[in-house]
Amino acid sequence: MMRLKLHVWRQKSGGTQGSFADYDMTDVSADMSFLEMLDVLNEKLTADGSDPIAFDHDCREGICGACGMVVNGEPHGPRKATTTCQLHMRSFKDGDELWIEPWRAEAFPVIKDLVVDRSAFDRVIQAGGYISVRSGSAPEANSTLVPKLDADAAFDAAQCIGCGACVAACPNASAMLFVSAKVSHLGHLPQGQPERYARVRKMVAQMDAEGFGGCTNHKECEAACPKEISISHIARLNRDLLKAQLTAAEEKKVSESA
Amino acid sequence: MANTTAPSRDLRALPAAPGPLGLLDSTIGQKIVMATTGAILVGFVLFHFIGNALIFAGPEAINDYSHLLHHSHGLIWVARAVLLLAVVLHIATALRLTAKNASARPQPYKVKRDIATNYAARTMVWSGPILLGFLLYHLAHLTFGVTPGPYQHSPEDVYSNLVNGFSIPWVSGLYIVSMLSLGYHLFHGVWSMFQSLGINHSAYNPRIKHAAIGLALFITLGNISIPLSVLLGLVH
Ligand code: HEM
């Protein structure tokens, strides 16, 4: 059993001031997940009649992207390629002091304690992170061939779970890794081609409007990403945007005359 | 549990206007401007250093080269116009992006650990203005010859200007410190330039990284060697 000293960000609601509250944990098992450690603390807080610490979580198996907090300055804590829910207390030592904070970004306002509003990501997706297809019966599986390398690249990008750790880690709170993963995921596949260049212009415009910062190539996002999405996707996003900007005029004329 | 909803901002942002000018309306487009103007400036500092290095070939070589530049039938003014435009766009865009980046995280972290970034990348907004200050001093010093102090300026004799100028230790010191800033700016900037322009490929990345570091070192150490050689009496 480990003893830990926690400093947890507590904030009643978006409009109120927050501050750190200190908690001493005496009986932390190395086999607990980080969220289970917080569950234990919350049971105690509830039993004492105080407000439990609010944090987001859902699958608790590293695939939904709901969880996430900054632990000692690192989004999702110290373990590489690991979401907070998959982080275990064996990653810490007896006597450790942990500072636990929400994602901090203008575009991700705090809702309560460690829970932030990530609907900015949803609006970026709504702006262009889709393909237009006929719904109804599924097409025959092999009717559209996808080269192996493209399929692999699309799969790598599609691993993004939209947790927002890239924004949390970036010194500029930039969403470039997220947006680039979504743009790459669709842009590598034949089904994503018709809307490829319109998509990138719309998604980038929405990203900027949400108040995320710009990329200055620090690579902190790549280091923090629990799915190890590469910044090569950001370079590809930059390429696609450049091409989209320079060719957009023609697209417009065609659609006007049609 | 309080079911607070965050301020709704269901903005529907319109894409930037099509065409190259629309690049100025997005953060990515602005980075493309930074990278393109940065590339022009890198090209300049590289050729400028090669010109400066003629000091090691003796007074005649560097003075002839200076004469050639100044009697280039106006070409020098074309180059100066392009460089001025690049510097203005580079700085204006840097200020815009820096302001946007600063407002993207109004509440800082209590504890933040940097894992992948480095000193040069974090201090681009400082090494940049140092370079601007240096640029103004440098022009006043060796182009216009209007800096205060014992330095004697003669427009026709670049060699003597360099020797006279750099014989004053604090002047040399200023140049050396400024060139270290340039080194840091280029260390991050040259690699960053490739990434911003979308030139990233697993087969070439290590070579791009090494070429960027090599270029930064070459320009920085090369330029530093000039005031240093004068101070040490190797060039006199
Ligand atoms: C004169 C004042 C200058 C200021 C205020 C300035 C500022 C900046 C800033 C803020 C950045 C972006 C940093 C980042 O992306 O991390 C940058 C990038 C860059 N700068 Fe400068 N800079 C200046 C001069 C120069 C000079 C003289 C050169 C060339 C020798 C240069 C070359 C570059 C390059 C190549 C980049 C990379 C562009 C990119 O990231 O795509 N800069 N500068």
Ligand code: FES
């Ligand atoms: S709770 Fe689903 S990824 Fe952590």
